[in-house]
Amino acid sequence: MKGVLGWWAWVWVALGLCGALVAPARAAPVTVTDDRGVSVVLPRAPQRIVSLLPSLAESVCALDRCDRLVGVDRYTQWPQALQRLPRVGGGLDPNIEQIVALRPDVVLMATSSRAADRLRALGVPVVALEPRSHADVRRVLLKLGELLEVDDADRVWRHIDAAIRAAAQSVPASARGTRVYFEVDPGPYAAGESSFIGETLGRLGAKNIVPAALGPFPKLNPEYIVRADPDLIMVGARTGPALLQRPGWSELRALRGGHLCLFTVEESDILVRPGPRMAEGARLMARCLAERAPRAIAASGGRR
Template sequence: MKSLVAALLAFLALAANAVTVTDDRGVAVTLREPPKRIVTLLPSLAETVCALGACDRLAGVDDYANYPEQVRRLPHVGGLDDAQIESIVALKPDVVLLSNTARALNRLQALGVPVLGFDLKTLADAKRAFGKIGQLLELRGADAAWQRIEAGVDAAARSLPPSVRGTTVYFEVSAGPYAASESSHIGELLARLGAANIVPGRLGSVPLLNPEFVVRADPQVVMVSDRDAQALLARPGWSRIRALREGRVCRFTTQQGDVIVRPGPRLAEAAQLLADCLAGRLKGGR
């Protein structure tokens, strides 16, 4: 009888500590307790864990994770399409946080590793990830952290003169050209700043464009990484684009680009970089 009571008490203790989170696939994942060893396979997810005060729970990150500084010292276990499954398993994670379209998701799940898949395209997606990761970690502060982000985005918008509103913008994510559309988190930030994105959301979040599309749209401002900026004028017809003719091209450094393209806790900083570009005050930019 005593052993039965002890077993029941142990079960109740485990149940009391258990945490259940439903990921963006609609899959409910239950852990016996809040995770102490976490592997993330998206830079924005690592940044979110750290922003919520749990950087010390990270056991490994993807190859592109580089912020905050302590993340650089962690084991790096591949990327979206080339995750090192054996290395991840060897880290004995309590849970792996990754994109819900990552190849590694099903493989890890088949090996018995708990996984949470996230769909991170929009500001609403980033906000939802904050809430779910806060719930997973059983840490308060996710709502307050997001409110600070919102306040920062609003402050960036207020920093712009009214004359900037309506400026037509082309934001190139990478050569191809792949561009941030209205339905991406970058497009949503630009809209909050009053800019007009030339790439409609119906094309997808980050569509591959025909270069002629950009020539026809003739944006007033082009935003691009500094590594790709030199090649713009070599593209057929691009010398006719108003932004290139007038020198209204913002060249983001690698560090600035990381801030902007990651839908995570540095979104307010991203909004300010975009605002500085629109206002012509981006340091080292135009």
Template sequence: MLKSIMVFRGLTLVALMGVSAIAQAVVLRDDRQVEVTIAKPPQRIVSLLPSLTETVCALGQCQKLVGVDRYSNWPASIDKLPRMGGGLDPNIESVVAAKPDLVLMATSARGAERFAALGLTVLALEPRSHADVQRVMRIVAQALDVPWVESDRVWRHIDAAVNAAAQSIPAHAKGQRVYFEVSAVPYGASESSFIGETLQRLGARNILPASLGPFPKINPEWVVRAQPDLIMVGDSNVADMNTRPGWQNLQALRLKRVCVFKSAESDVLVRPGPRMAEAARLMAQCLTDMGVNKSRSQP
């Protein structure tokens, strides 16, 4: 009888362990609208998008990264991690060799189907707005078995810091019309981009309407006709601005109402992720400085 009870208890324990193992599995819908099953909390993660790399680290899971894309450069603790290409040219062999139990990548990146065919679990996410950043943070937290309260805590910190940046801008610096250049050609950030959302929260007016799409390719003459009060641009793009058709007639250039961001600052500004609060502070400082400049340049 005793032996039968012990056998029963043993079988019950095994059954409970099985139920526990099953309960750990989580099914998530990624931005491809694909249902992805995470069988157990991943211990080896490859991230192929900088904003996702930063999200993993903001959630306190940086130590689980075993590889990142060539553009991921924050925080400093990831500096020595293997680089595995970029979104358009991921190094399939390097990713597979790292034996990840989760690959994070953008929906616009290449290789997702190939990774899946090779038996890797792929979660494709691409935040494009403030709401997306909060949503993606929650999904990544679920995938990594991080309590949702932690992802919400991180988001609340970001959101509160953006509000604080907005409150730091003096009234006379509000309402400035801004052209934000994302990259050469040129491409700009419109009202519908996450950058445009931040500018709006800071009380600025974007010369590029949402109807153009988040990051439209701009005809240089558009900017000339719009005559922005100030320009925000990375240091790699500013050199050729005066050579663009008609740009010698831009008052913002003539009055030096241009905020030029260093490379590291540009990285912060163009990534929809945990450092959006820092991006807001950079833009707020620009608006404040140029607001003073504008008031002094008026007759």
């Protein structure tokens, strides 16, 4: 009897050892320092994510982690799969109760969001990231790669960068040097040289009438644009019809000559979001320069 019991004891020991050998390794903690300089420590890579900024949700999807998003802000529309997710308000007015109810492992938001302190007080980790330039977009992609444990997050930036180079090559020489005014909002708020939009325009060979000294997205006095008298205007289709109603704008050479690109709502969303769709935005701006820039039109004999 003792021999039988001893034999079973050895069996149980062996099984225990085997179980220990095949047991999955415990997930390692993940630490990320966000754009506020705050070090955020999570017990493992987040499996349930709420995003309060469209460009961050788009970046998560570009890193092949779309399935981890469980809630997004009201402005996130792309990719299509995200439209079925709960909407939790905007970055400035999020629904805190709804966010908490989604049990997120982390909430991604802009540094300008006022919700960070309230969420942290409720025990919800927050990572604040806000890309404003090309370098920022790459840095944020790498930060998200760390957070989500993506091995080669930089591949997304390499694709964006290569696409912008290709778009620049598509711009005819006759369109280079075109003086451009890009309006992001009818404030009017402009995309200055130091913004990610301005940087793309610069890589396409255009000249931005709003210098970097005025900031990335300054609110301008409409008279500033009248004095600058740009060669080409890029603006959302909803704003376009009202441009001629602004004092003095009917005399702008761009409006008199039809050197105006009106972007659809969908195109505007692509253009104003610093994330993975910047490549498509570059193509939209390059097409505008090729088709509507004064010298490009003249070079084509007016056939555009």
